[in-house]
Amino acid sequence: MKKRNNLFIFPLVILLLLGIFKWVKQQLLWTYDIENVLQAPSVSSALHGHIFGTDMLGRDFLFRILIGLENTLSIGLFSLLLGGFIGGFLGCVIGFQNPNGKVDKSFILVLDLLQSVPQLFLCFIYILIIQKQWGDFLSPYFQLTMALAATSWMPVARTTRLMTRKLQQKNYVEASVALGASRWQLAARHAWVDLRQPLFVYLIYLLPQFFIFESVISFFGFGIKYPDTSLGLLIQDGWKMMMFYPHLFFLPAVCLLTVLLLLKKSTNRLLEVITQA
Amino acid sequence: MDYFLARFAVRTLMVLFFCFSLLHFLPGNPFEESEQLSPKVFASLSHHFGGDLPKGAFFEKFNIFLKNFLSFDFGISVRSPQKTVIDVVVQALAPTWTLFLGSMALILVISQILFLIAVGLELEIEFRNFGRMAVTVPVFILVPILIFIFGFQFHFSIVQTEHWTSWIMPCAALAFRPIFLFLNWQLLGVEKESHRPWFKFFLGLGFSRRQLKLFWSYRQTWTSNLAFLPGLLVSLFMGSVFVESLFQIQGLGFLLLQSLLLRDSVTLMVLFYLTSLGYFLFQNLSDYILKKNPRDEY
Numbered sequence: 198m199k200k201r202n203n204l205f206i207f208p209l210v211i212l213l214l215l216g217i218f219k220w221v222k223q224q225l226l227w228t229y230d231i232e233n234v235l236q237a238p239s240v241s242s243a244l245h246g247h248i249f250g251t252d253m254l255g256r257d258f259l260f261r262i263l264i265g266l267e268n269t270l271s272i273g274l275f276s277l278l279l280g281g282f283i284g285g286f287l288g289c290v291i292g293f294q295n296p297n298g299k300v301d302k303s304f305i306l307v308l309d310l311l312q313s314v315p316q317l318f319l320c321f322i323y324i325l326i327i328q329k330q331w332g333d334f335l336s337p338y339f340q341l342t343m344a345l346a347a348t349s350w351m352p353v354a355r356t357t358r359l360m361t362r363k364l365q366q367k368n369y370v371e372a373s374v375a376l377g378a379s380r381w382q383l384a385a386r387h388a389w390v391d392l393r394q395p396l397f398v399y400l401i402y403l404l405p406q407f408f409i410f411e412s413v414i415s416f417f418g419f420g421i422k423y424p425d426t427s428l429g430l431l432i433q434d435g436w437k438m439m440m441f442y443p444h445l446f447f448l449p450a451v452c453l454l455t456v457l458l459l460l461k462k463s464t465n466r467l468l469e470v471i472t473q474a
Numbered sequence: 475m476d477y478f479l480a481r482f483a484v485r486t487l488m489v490l491f492f493c494f495s496l497l498h499f500l501p502g503n504p505f506e507e508s509e510q511l512s513p514k515v516f517a518s519l520s521h522h523f524g525g526d527l528p529k530g531a532f533f534e535k536f537n538i539f540l541k542n543f544l545s546f547d548f549g550i551s552v553r554s555p556q557k558t559v560i561d562v563v564v565q566a567l568a569p570t571w572t573l574f575l576g577s578m579a580l581i582l583v584i585s586q587i588l589f590l591i592a593v594g595l596e597l598e599i600e601f602r603n604f605g606r607m608a609v610t611v612p613v614f615i616l617v618p619i620l621i622f623i624f625g626f627q628f629h630f631s632i633v634q635t636e637h638w639t640s641w642i643m644p645c646a647a648l649a650f651r652p653i654f655l656f657l658n659w660q661l662l663g664v665e666k667e668s669h670r671p672w673f674k675f676f677l678g679l680g681f682s683r684r685q686l687k688l689f690w691s692y693r694q695t696w697t698s699n700l701a702f703l704p705g706l707l708v709s710l711f712m713g714s715v716f717v718e719s720l721f722q723i724q725g726l727g728f729l730l731l732q733s734l735l736l737r738d739s740v741t742l743m744v745l746f747y748l749t750s751l752g753y754f755l756f757q758n759l760s761d762y763i764l765k766k767n768p769r770d771e772y
Contacts, residue, residue: 310488313753314746315712321734322496322742329501409612416614417719417731429614436618436720443622450615457610465606 215267249448253438261426262449268427269453272338272420273407276345281400283346284353289388291354292361293380304358311351317410320348324419341420345410349403356399360392398467405460412453428453478758489750493743494539497523500739502552505535510737515555519740522549543747552738559744562729570714570725576645577652577710584649585656593687598661605654605661613716617647621720648717652706659702663695700760704753711749 249258287304294300311319323344327335335343361384364370373383414420415429423430428449435446497503502510504519511519520526524538542548548559557565592601620643664687667673676686714727722728726745733741 306485306488309754310485310492310750313485313489313708313750313757315708315749317712317715318730318746318749322500322746325501325734325737325739325742326496326499330499405610413612413614413716417734419734432615432618439618439622446618446622450619454611454615457612458607461607461610465603 215271221263250444252434252445253442258445258448261431262428262452265426265428265431265449266452266456268338268421268425269408269411269415269429270456272342272345272411272427273404276342276411277349277400277404277407279342279346280349281353281396281403284350284355285357285392285396287350288354288357288359289361289384289392292358293365293384293388296362301358304354308351308355312355316348316351317413320344320410320414321417321419323347324414337420337422337425341411341414344414345407348410349407352403353396353399357392357396360395361388364388364391398464401460401467402464405457405464408453408457408460478762482754482758485754486751489747489754490540490543491536493543493747494536496746497539497739497743500737500742502737503739504549508737511552512555515550515552518555519549519552522547523740543744548740548744551741553732553736553741559741562741563726563744563748566724566726566729568725569723570718570727572641573644573648573714573717573723573725574707574710576641577649580645580649581652581656581706585653585660588653588657589660589692590688592657592661593664593684593692596684598665602658602661605658608654609651609658611651613647613651613713614720616650617716617720620647644717644721644723647721648710648713651713652709655709656699656702656706660692660695660699663699664691667691667694700763703760704756707756708749708753 249262252258252261291301291304324340327340327343332340364387370383370387373387411420411427412429412432415427416433417429418433421427421430431449432446432453435442435444435449439446498505502508504511504516504523505525507513507516523542524531524535527534546560551557551559551562554562588601592598624643668683668687668691673686673691676690677683711727714725715730716727717723718725718727719731729741730745732738733745
C-alpha cells in the first residue's frame with residue numbers, strides 16, 4: 198500500500214489558518230460600530246466588548262493583531278515559496294554540473310559572497326533598491342515579499358546543490374548516464390522526485406526565520422506601512438508605549454512567539470517523522 | 475597558505491565589484507543627483523567616486539572605486555559632512571567592540587557552564603531541545619522584555635553611562651541567542667565524537683561515557699569550534715543593530731540603521747564591505763587552522 202505523505206498537510210494548515218483569520222476579521226468588522234470606534238477606551242477592557250482592548254487610536258486590538266498576523270504569515274510564506282523555487286531550481290541545475298568545474302566554483306563563490314553578510318542586512322539593501330526602482334507601482338507588501346525572496350534563495354540553492362550531488366552517486370543515476378541519459382534529462386525527470394521531500398522539510402525549517410525577518414523589517418519601519426499593519430509594526434508601536442500600556446507590546450509579541458515556537462516544535466516533530474520513515 | 479591568500483584576494487575583489495554594482499542602484503548614490511543628498515555633499519562624493527566621469531566610463535569608475543575602497547578612503551559622510559566615513563565608522567567601532575567583547579565573554583562562560591551541567595547530568599538531549607526553543611526568541615522581543623523587567627520593575631540601569639554595569643543588559647541581550655547556538659553546536663560536536671572508534675575503545679576499557687565526554691570529547695570539539703566563529707561574528711553584528719538601537723548605543727549597528735534611514739548608500743556599502751571582509755578573514759583563518767576547507771565540500 199502506498200504510504201500517505203503527511204508533509205503537504207503543513208502548508209495547508211497555514212493556508213487554513215490564514216482563511217480562519219480572514220473569516221474572524223470579517224466577523225469582527227461587522228461587530229463594532231464604526232462611529233463609536235474613536236470613543237472606545239485606549240486600554241485593555243473586555244467590558245466594552247474588546248477582548249484585547251484597543252490601541253491608541255481606539256481601534257480593536259484583536260482585529261489589528263489578526264491583520265498583522267495574516268500579513269506576517271502570508272509574506273513569510275510567499276517569499277519563502279518564491280525563494281525556494283528559485284533556489285531549488287538553481288541548486289538542482291548547478292548540482293548536475295561538473296563538481297570541480299568553473300560553473301560550480303563560480304556559483305559557490307557567489308553564494309559565499311552573498312552569505313558573508315547577514316541576510317537581514319542584504320534584505321534591507323534590496324528593499325531600498327526595490328523602493329527606489331519600483332516603489333511607485335509596487336505595494337509595500339510586494340516590495341517586502343520580493344526582497345525576502347531575493348535573500349531566501351541562497352541557503353536553499355546551497356542545500357539543493359549538495360543534495361543533487363549526493364543524488365548523482367546513486368546507482369540508478371550512474372546507470373542512466375551509462376545508457377546515455379544527459380544531465381538535463383536527469384535533472385528534469387528524476388531530481389525533482391527525489392529532492393522534493395527533503396527540500397520541502399528544509400523550507401519548512403526556514404519558515405520561522407522568515408516570519409522573524411518580516412517582523413524585524415516592519416519593526417524598523419521598512420516593511421508594511423500604515424494604515425496596514427504587521428506584527429513587527431504592532432510590536433514597535435507597543436514598545437513606544439510599553440511603560441504605560443504594556444498590553445500593546447506583550448499581546449503581539451506573545452502572538453509572534455507562539456507562532457514561532459509552534460512552528461519550531463512541529464518542524465522538529467516533522468523531522469523526526471521523516472527520519473523514522 | 476598561498477591558496478588561502480589567493481582565495482581571500484578573489485573574494486575581496488568580488489565583494490568590491492558587488493558593492494560597486496549595488497551602489498549604482500541604491501538611493502542617494504554618488505553617481506546620480508537625488509533629493510537624499512545635498513548639492514554640496516553630492517558634489518564631493520561624486521568627485522571622490524568618479525561620478526563626474528562620462529556615463530560609459532564603467533571601468534574607470536570601478537578603478538577609482540577599487541582604489542578608494544582598498545585604501546579605506548570612502549569620502550565624506552552624509553550624516554555628518556564635516557567628517558569622513560572612516561572617521562564615523564572608527565568612532566562607532568569602540569562601543570560595538572565593547573559590546574562584542576562583553577557578549578563573547580558571556581557566551582563563553584555561560585555556554586561552558588551549561589555544557590558542563592548538561593554533560594555532567596547526562597541531560598544533553600533536554601538541553602539541546604531547550605536551546606532550539608530558546609534561539610527562536612527574536613532579539614527585538616527579548617530586549618524590550620529585559621528592559622521592562624529589569625529596567626522598569628527593578629530600576630536596573632538601562633541608560634548608558636561610564637560605569638561598566640550599564641553594559642550588562644545590552645551584552646546579555648546580545649549574548650542570549652548565541653549562548654544557546656554555541657551550546658547546541660558543542661553538544662552536537664561531543665555527540666559526534668561519541669560515535670568514533672576511539673570512544674568505543676575506551677568505553678570498552680571501562681571508562682564511563684560521562685568521563686570520556688567531559689575529558690576527551692570536550693577537548694576534541696574545541697578545534698571545530700573555530701568554524702563557528704565567522705558565523706557567530708556575523709550574527710553578533712546583526713544582533714547589535716537591535717541592541718544598539720533599542721539601548722541607544724552609538725555603535726556600528728546604530729550606524730547601519732541610521733544609514734538605512736538617511737539613505738546614506740556609501741556608508742551602507744562600507745559596512746557591507748567591512749562585514750564581508752571580516753567574515754572572509756575569520757573564515758580563512760579558521761579554515762587554515764583546521765587545515766581543510768569544509769565549505770568547498772558543502
